[in-house]
Amino acid sequence: MTLEDDLRAEGAPEKEFHAGVAACMPRKRTAGGALLRNSSGHVLFVVPVYKPTWEIPGGIAEPDESPRAACERELQEELGLDVTVGRLLVVDWMPTHGVWGDGLMFIFDGGTLPDDFASKANVPAEELSGIRFLPLDQATDHLRPSMNRRLEQAVEAAADGSTRYLEFGRTQ
Structure with missing residues (x-):
């Protein structure tokens, strides 16, 4: 079944009982990222040119x-990887902060890449200044605290087979 088949099976969309209500409802920002590691378990980080902190590969939907x-689209665009990501590791709700409204961040298991991937990858210079594998504790100074907490939980979830719900990188 395709998404279009599923939508057809839903039947006609629900009608608005009060015109304009749907347009007034909030919309959440969502993003998907991949936890990619090498054979040593080091995490792959991307170094964006448009902000001071590092990220994992992925992006806003x-x-x-x-x-x-x-x-998966961002893995292709940023790293040239045509992969299907694995299971969901983390869902993290992020509160409104500055110009960014609240959102839901999803981290999927991206699996293991060859140890020399970071040195051989052709990254888009207009978006990234580089990529690197590092142990999470060596990347902490380059991450927002919430991202560091989220990644700690994702690494643990990958190891123990769980899926975790977080709020601002913290378990509830």
């Missing part, structure tokens, strides 16, 4: 794009 699809 476009309209009508799932977090998984956004993650």
Whole structure:
């Protein structure tokens, strides 16, 4: 079944009982990222040119794009990887902060890459100044605290087979 088949099976969309209500409802930002590691378990980080902190590969979902699809699209765009990501490791709710409204961040298991991947990858210079594998504790100074907490939980979830729900990188 395709998404279009599923939407057809849903039947006609629900009608608005009070015109304009749907347009007034909040929309959450969603993003999908991949926890990619090398054979030593070091995490792959991307170094964006447009902000001072590091990230894992992934990005914000476009309209009508799932977090998984956004993650896979960004892996292709940023790293040239044509992969299907694995299981969901973490869902993290992020509160409104500055110009960014609240959102849901999804981290999927991206699996293991060859140890020399970071040195051989052709990254888009307009978006990234580099990529590198590092143990999480060596990347902490380059991450926002919430990202560091989220990644600690993702690494643990990958190891123990769990999926974790977080709020601002913390378990509840």
